[in-house]
Amino acid sequence: MNVPVPQAPRTVLVTGSARGIGRATAARFGREGARVVVNHPPGERGFAQETAELVTAAGGTPLVVEADVADPDAVTAMARTVHDTWGSLDVLVNNAGICPFADFFDIDVALWDRVQHVNLRGVFLVTQAFTRAMVEAGRGGRVLSVSSISAWVGGSQQVHYCTTKAGISSLMKSLAIVLGPHGITCNAVLPGAIATDINKDDWTDTAKVDYFRSRIPVGRMGEPADVAGVLWLLSQPESAYMNGSDVLVDGGMFVNLQ
Numbered sequence: 001m002n003v004p005v006p007q008a009p010r011t012v013l014v015t016g017s018a019r020g021i022g023r024a025t026a027a028r029f030g031r032e033g034a035r036v037v038v039n040h041p042p043g044e045r046g047f048a049q050e051t052a053e054l055v056t057a058a059g060g061t062p063l064v065v066e067a068d069v070a071d072p073d074a075v076t077a078m079a080r081t082v083h084d085t086w087g088s089l090d091v092l093v094n095n096a097g098i099c100p101f102a103d104f105f106d107i108d109v110a111l112w113d114r115v116q117h118v119n120l121r122g123v124f125l126v127t128q129a130f131t132r133a134m135v136e137a138g139r140g141g142r143v144l145s146v147s148s149i150s151a152w153v154g155g156s157q158q159v160h161y162c163t164t165k166a167g168i169s170s171l172m173k174s175l176a177i178v179l180g181p182h183g184i185t186c187n188a189v190l191p192g193a194i195a196t197d198i199n200k201d202d203w204t205d206t207a208k209v210d211y212f213r214s215r216i217p218v219g220r221m222g223e224p225a226d227v228a229g230v231l232w233l234l235s236q237p238e239s240a241y242m243n244g245s246d247v248l249v250d251g252g253m254f255v256n257l258q
């Protein structure tokens, strides 16, 4: 099936868009006049409202929806709200994620499960809930999931986290096969070191920040807009033949071994 050109205004869901990369991505899609679902977990409505104001200021139309992506019932309710309000999506950005740094021997089952449920099960739940209607709508579309450079490398304090990022990348490859025949492409974006809250505490270690910066050929840490721009690019008609790809967004950090 030829992938139809998405018709403006497009309807976009960005999970975890109260802050960080998700916020920048929601605002970026707002700039094209999109209808943007701003998703946030319980307790972050204030941040989400700030994102909604940015979407509106950029020219888009926001819809703030609370849902913990790890909670199947909350995801089902979010899908019902979005479909009742705007119908099916054109673009799904699976962005929500957590990375509570911890020593391997300090990771208990509860922490392991929480990271797995938010970062990986959440992508499964949201993608299944929303692509079912996308298939029925027959307009094609995009599923873009934020994996990480951590899908390709390890982290001594990220044993629980890196596995979820590798899982996201793998999930997109299988879904590329399932959804491709419906004109819905599935790709993973793999950011490197991006200055957001997820790193706020970890980057108080100035030696680590200096090491990261020394590994990045473009000479700077990433910003949320660096990732948002690539996510927007991958939503464009010109990316229609990318399906099952991993797209590094790291300034050259991964390849810079020597």
Ligand SMILES: NC(=O)C1=CN([C@@H]2O[C@H](COP(=O)(O)OP(=O)(O)OC[C@H]3O[C@@H](n4cnc5c(N)ncnc54)[C@H](O)[C@@H]3O)[C@@H](O)[C@H]2O)C=CC1
Binding pocket: 015, 016, 017, 018, 019, 020, 021, 022, 039, 040, 041, 044, 067, 068, 069, 070, 095, 096, 097, 098, 099, 118, 146, 147, 148, 149, 150, 190, 191, 192, 193, 194, 195, 196, 197, 198, 199
């Ligand atoms: N900042 C970085 O260096 C990198 C980040 N990433 C990924 O980028 C994505 C966004 O993270 P950042 O913006 O950096 O961090 P962040 O901590 O600034 O933002 C995370 C977002 O996820 C939301 N969130 C957390 N748990 C949620 C849940 N259960 N349900 C719904 N939303 C939830 C938060 O409200 C927040 O908006 C994550 O998937 C992260 O793994 C990947 C590679 C590098």
Ligand SMILES: C[C@H](O)[C@@H]1OC(=O)[C@H](O)[C@@H]1O
Binding pocket: 099, 147, 148, 149, 150, 155, 158, 165, 191, 192, 193, 194, 198, 199, 202
């Ligand atoms: C949370 C990490 O510091 C950040 O997110 C990732 O996926 C990479 O490991 C980055 O360093």
